[in-house]
Amino acid sequence: MKICQRDETVRALVIAGAGKAFCAGGDVKWMLSARDENWKSAFDSLVDNFNKVILLIRDIEKPVIAAVNGFASGAGFSLAMACDIRIISDKAKFNQAYVNLGLTPDGGSTYFLTLMLGAARVMDLVFTGRVIDAKEALSLGLASELIPAESFAERVEQWARQFAGGPSIAFKQAKTLINEAHRRTLEAQLDLERESIVGASLSNDFEEGLKAFSQKRKPVFKGN
Template identity: 40%
Template sequence: MSVTEMADSVLSRVEDGVAWITLNRPDRLNAFAGDMRDRLHDAIDRAASSAEVRVMVITGAGRGFGTGADVEVMSDLLGRGDDATFERLVQSGMWVIRRLRSVEQPVIAAVNGPAAGAGAALALACDFRVASARASIGLTFNRIGLHPDWGATYTLPRLVGPGRAAELVLTGRMVDAEEAARIGLFERVVPADQFEEAVRALAAELAAKPPMALRFAKQSLGASLHADLDAMLNAERERQMACFRSADAKEGITAFNEKRTPVFRGE
């Protein structure tokens, strides 16, 4: 793959407070190759560091969300016995997930088509998933003799429970959109012809909300996986007081009393 092709392998743009990050190897169902993992990490990092960005959307170009590692690349590494390069690729995936899980903005996975292996794990690491009715998802790692990575063994049991997670990982099966919604992998499923419009509407809705309130809520929900009730009650109090003192809370309460739509400025 040429340098030019890899330069376009992850696209990123910001529109109206929304960072759109797109895996862009549609001819390979957005399978990861070359430095694509690093480019994804950098796109997430730039969006996370921008005061302009209130929401991120991660999606795939063409008919797939992402199918994980490019098997042709894996075959080449295996043939050359290149363990060192393979380990660097695994570490690059770790860095993507660590950065993704640390960002303050809400992150939507817009699952437009098949999400398999690392592509599925990437979707699971987002805050929630909106899927096309044509989408599917699967932890397919063992189909090629590999172990789940990209944080899948952390995120999956927390979404569907340990028993269901074991069944999905050990069978490696693909799950269609209807079942994925039923078992908690997808939060919303949208008809394919309405998918892009629905994602845009949801992103715009979140971008219009008070950033501090969303940021603190996201932090609290993440902490609740590990903290006890007293810790969460104290965190809620501290974050609630910070929100109460913000200009956005004043705007929200004033707009409610004046029966108008609030305009939140992140202050």
């Protein structure tokens, strides 16, 4: 993630599962084997490292897509919610599996889901650990698009290419605006929006956008 942030040729990221699941959550077998006198330290370190990944996703100045092709359970649910956009296949499923192990959520689940759904719905998901299928996830607003599994990879690539060919400076500033909005007063947000749009208007991408509009063609943004 840090390498992608530094690499100016990388203009969008996709996080996807390599197998049938997006991310099945914590390794229960490891949890069983690691229950010794060092457990607290080991588990704390594990959660802390995961939290750092979540923060990297939110802080990276590029669009991040979660391509959810299967189960996103527990920490996998959190990982998907940390991304900017979620594209899901019809095989996607989500659940807050923590309750089944007697645990509480981590990875920002209570943060992201409460912002998206409100406290009452999040209480339902966390307390029951019930499985949300792809259709329900879409209806709840947890995903931007639901795609048949057979055309999933192709459609995810289209999303990624769209973002990679977009105005990187505008994406960067818009991501900051959106992520900070709930923490600010309207007055403070208006000030930040003013600073951002004026800054973006000084970019080459803005010049290109104006030219493309006047020439009735698709803009070719360079990210500068």
